[in-house]
Amino acid sequence: MIIYIVLLALVALVCYSMFINRIKGLPPGPPPLPVLGNLHQFEMDLSKKFSGWKKNYGKVFTIWMPNPTVVITDHKLMQEHIIKDGDKFGDRVNPKEMMNLLVGGEYGLLFNENKMWREQRRFALHALRNVGYNSATMQDTAINYAQDIISRWKEQSAGGRPVDVTMGLMVGVANIVWQQTFGRTLPYDDPLLEKVKELTQNLLEKMKHPIITALDPFPFLCHFDGLLGSPIKAMAAVNSEILQLLEDELKLVEKHFNEDEAPKCYADAFIGEMKRREAKGEELGSYTRIQLVAACYDLWTAGFETTVTTLRTIIHFMINNPEVQRRAQREIDEKIGKRTIHMEDQKILHYCNAVIQEVQRLEGIAPLSLPRLVSEPVNIDGYDIPVGTAVIPEYSLIHLDENEYERPDFFCPERHINDKGEFVKDPRITPFSVGKRACLGEGLARMELFIYFSTYIQHLTFSSVGKVPPRLNVQIFFTRSPAPFDVLISSRN
Numbered sequence: 001m002i003i004y005i006v007l008l009a010l011v012a013l014v015c016y017s018m019f020i021n022r023i024k025g026l027p028p029g030p031p032p033l034p035v036l037g038n039l040h041q042f043e044m045d046l047s048k049k050f051s052g053w054k055k056n057y058g059k060v061f062t063i064w065m066p067n068p069t070v071v072i073t074d075h076k077l078m079q080e081h082i083i084k085d086g087d088k089f090g091d092r093v094n095p096k097e098m099m100n101l102l103v104g105g106e107y108g109l110l111f112n113e114n115k116m117w118r119e120q121r122r123f124a125l126h127a128l129r130n131v132g133y134n135s136a137t138m139q140d141t142a143i144n145y146a147q148d149i150i151s152r153w154k155e156q157s158a159g160g161r162p163v164d165v166t167m168g169l170m171v172g173v174a175n176i177v178w179q180q181t182f183g184r185t186l187p188y189d190d191p192l193l194e195k196v197k198e199l200t201q202n203l204l205e206k207m208k209h210p211i212i213t214a215l216d217p218f219p220f221l222c223h224f225d226g227l228l229g230s231p232i233k234a235m236a237a238v239n240s241e242i243l244q245l246l247e248d249e250l251k252l253v254e255k256h257f258n259e260d261e262a263p264k265c266y267a268d269a270f271i272g273e274m275k276r277r278e279a280k281g282e283e284l285g286s287y288t289r290i291q292l293v294a295a296c297y298d299l300w301t302a303g304f305e306t307t308v309t310t311l312r313t314i315i316h317f318m319i320n321n322p323e324v325q326r327r328a329q330r331e332i333d334e335k336i337g338k339r340t341i342h343m344e345d346q347k348i349l350h351y352c353n354a355v356i357q358e359v360q361r362l363e364g365i366a367p368l369s370l371p372r373l374v375s376e377p378v379n380i381d382g383y384d385i386p387v388g389t390a391v392i393p394e395y396s397l398i399h400l401d402e403n404e405y406e407r408p409d410f411f412c413p414e415r416h417i418n419d420k421g422e423f424v425k426d427p428r429i430t431p432f433s434v435g436k437r438a439c440l441g442e443g444l445a446r447m448e449l450f451i452y453f454s455t456y457i458q459h460l461t462f463s464s465v466g467k468v469p470p471r472l473n474v475q476i477f478f479t480r481s482p483a484p485f486d487v488l489i490s491s492r493n
């Protein structure tokens with residue numbers, strides 16, 4: 001009897017795994033297990049797994065995480081749905097448990113409640129634009145930091161000493177984010193910068209714990225924290241230090257708030273909106289204190305690590321491809337000389353743009369794009385996808401698609417230069433994602449990448465410490481970032 005039950009259960013399991021996508025009318029995909037879905041097949045470097053599934057199941061496939069998630073890996077389909085029909089793909093699948101632990105609910109800009117994201121995203125874009133998010137002032141901040149960092153790197157590398165460029169890159173990027181969020185910049189040696197860096201790294205470390213990563217699919221795990229070595233408690237402790245730090249900065253903004261002056265930063269604009277509503281006796285709506293703290297948290301987390309990682313990756317590519325660095329430097333020497341580089345120079349520094357685009361194509365900064373939720377019925381590639389299904393626009397697979405690029409894994413900035421020697425922006429390369437939930441800081445990030453990269457190589461040459469440059473050992477968590485590496489720096493002045 002038991003044998004029959006076991007056999008029956010096995011048959012049911014096989015049928016479930018083999019036919020569940022077909023029964024639900026979803027695109028094919030790797031057979032899922034009940035409860036776990038395909039989560040047991042996940043590994044740190046998901047890009048390899050996903051490109052394998054793309055080869056096996058085609059340009060649109062379904063994975064279960066543990067809920068069914070449709071993955072789009074084709075440029076035309078991404079254009080047709082996520083971009084042109086973007087309103088239907090604006091909601092997110094929020095990691096509710098994690099958000100509860102970090103900020104007390106679905107607040108902020110990345111994972112806020114789906115009913116409030118439009119209002120808060122619009123407000124953030126507007127407020128950031130008004131405070132000169134992408135303005136000449138912000139550019140000047142980047143230029144000044146670049147000059148300061150260059151002179152510090154020159155000192156640090158005196159006598160041929162190897163340098164880890166991470167701290168310098170962090171200072172430049174951190175200050176841009178700090179200025180637009182809290183309205184002030186910090187000097188290079190300000191201990192607050194070191195503290196923010198340490199806390200962010202510490203939090204990321206704590207978040208890597210398997211129990212923490214499994215919390216959202218399996219929320220009951222939080223009841224066993226003590227039994228499992230208290231990883232949740234440890235993460236919460238670091239997180240509360242970060243929240244305290246954000247609160248301290250916000251107190252400073254509140255102290256200097258002046259309603260007769262134009263807002264100086266995102267927090268200033270938000271506080272102004274709260275006060276305006278209070279004064280008029282209006283509902284605060286989504287303009288709450290908790291939303292303010294969470295949004296500042298998001299501007300920091302989304303804007304810092306991503307930009308630093310991309311700049312580190314660019315420098316890594318430079319030491320591995322010295323001829324590319326020389327060509328970019330030649331272009332700067334010929335077209336700019338020693339004068340300060342500004343954003344208008346993007347129009348003439350074709351090769352520098354090509355280098356940045358090529359690094360961003362290969363970098364694949366996000367190990368997995370953030371899933372969106374379908375808010376109206378859609379038909380993708382012949383499949384009717386019901387409301388509430390998760391969809392991932394996995395653009396990083398397009399960046400490495402053999403049907404799109406010749407030798408896709410080969411680093412070749414020249415592929416972005418046309419016959420006239422001009423840079424060609426490639427719509428298939430979308431490191432800031434696509435559609436309504438694409439990166440809110442894209443303009444600012446593009447400014448930082450261009451100003452920092454071109455200014456650094458205008459004045460310095462980066463080269464490998466050993467005869468053989470280091471391999472791109474990628475560490476993967478929220479971002480795919482190069483493992484620590486040192487460089488030799490020589491002055492070009």
Ligand code: HEM
Pocket residue numbers: 109110111121177298299300302303304306307310365366369370431432433434436437438439440441442444445
């Ligand atoms: C090289 C640097 C950067 C890269 C590669 C990058 C990339 C991304 C990506 C892939 C997303 C997810 C989009 C999706 O869900 O599909 C995102 C979202 C976001 N990014 Fe960036 N980002 C960068 C810099 C910045 C900066 C400087 C800021 C602002 C200070 C920023 C703020 C945000 C915010 C707030 C979101 C959430 C948008 C939303 O959900 O509506 N990012 N970014």
